[in-house]
Amino acid sequence: MYRDPDVYTLEQEKIFQGPVWNYLALEAEIPNVGDFRTIEVGDIPVIVNRARDGKVHAFVNRCAHRGATVQRLIHGNAKSHVCCYHHWGYNLEGNLVGVPFARGVEGKGGLPEDFDKKEHCLRKMRVETLNGVIFGTFAQALEPLEEFLDTTFVNQLKRLFNRPIKILGYQRQRIHGNWKLYTDNLRDPNHGGLLHMFQITFGIARLNQTGGAMVDKKARHNMSWAAQDMGKNNSDAEYSTPRENNNLTLKDGSLLQYRKEFPDAYNLTIASIFPNCIFQQIGNTLAVRQIRTKSVGEFEIFWTFYGYTDDDTSMDQHRLRLSNLVGPGGLVSMEDGEAIEIVHRAIAADEDKHAFVEFGGRGPVGDQDNLVTEAPMRGFWMHYCELMGITPGADAHANA
Missing domain, CATH: 2.102.10.10 (Rieske [2Fe-2S] iron-sulphur domain)
Incomplete structure (x- = not known):
């Protein structure tokens, strides 16, 4: 499913030109x-x-x-x-x-x-469009956009685009791997506190923090989220002090600062809309990511960073400073690209084998109340197989 050029060709018809927004x-x-x-x-x-x-x-x-x-x-x-x-x-x-x-x-x-x-x-x-976000489809008979997104994701877009925005800039990242390895990564909050050393070092991602994942009624979309731990006496020092005794410090501690700007407690939301986009809130850095396929083994992530028109200069600069967390040289997302490339290379000789995706359990996919889960990945693949005409567990070539 990750390396077969024929599967990739079929995806262009069944997924991107299919019944999706x-x-x-x-x-x-x-x-x-x-x-x-x-x-x-x-x-x-x-x-x-x-x-x-x-x-x-x-x-x-x-x-x-x-x-x-x-x-x-x-x-x-x-x-x-x-x-x-x-x-x-x-x-x-x-x-x-x-x-x-x-x-x-x-x-x-x-x-x-x-x-x-x-x-x-x-x-x-x-x-x-929804609150200034533009979607398009080649499927003229597809359900309306808000019905496709479902309540959780309509509300999330209305939350993020709650007032006029201004564009702050763009980044592009070319990754040599299959595009679905990136959608897997986005639906796997389990890796955040293990792979991303910047987050681990400074304690801004912890698997025991308040967080989880939400899905739509078909489990095709996913929003991984984390929140300031309610009811706990968290201090800024807890997040700015290295977790290990490695004497690492930041010259500019504001890189770790979250300025509360929404009425809820979320300080991280990664909303992944099937098939090709992500709406990101990492602290105060707000962005949309679009997945642009190039071949079976290559894709591009296109970041659009934004703020609000009523932001002052200080907030503009803060958002731009935090944008260093993501992108091709990001203090966080740099490892995502590397992880995808090493998986894509490693599976080349065993294309008929399977990944093990059972964190979060088996059975129906629903909302998750923790970050140690891969269940949303299975939701993506269930809908993917439906659109591709593939029976899960059967030979891909025979069904495709």
């Missing part, structure tokens, strides 16, 4: 008419932009004529999108509006008389 972008990234960003949904290049009617539209970034990339910039503002190859032009809704020499030159050449621009639009996605 894919995260696309944030409305704050395209505030004005003509603003656009180019992204990927699985292997498919996509343009997300704001049209003249103020609405957000998304469509495949591939010319209907000969398949060239239409918009080659990562972001910008445009009145239309024009392919550089033969200058076919598309409006901000993805409709074909211009074809050079459509009637030929001096009555010679050109397109047939029955050519209809309406039949040669860019492939459009259905788009819905």
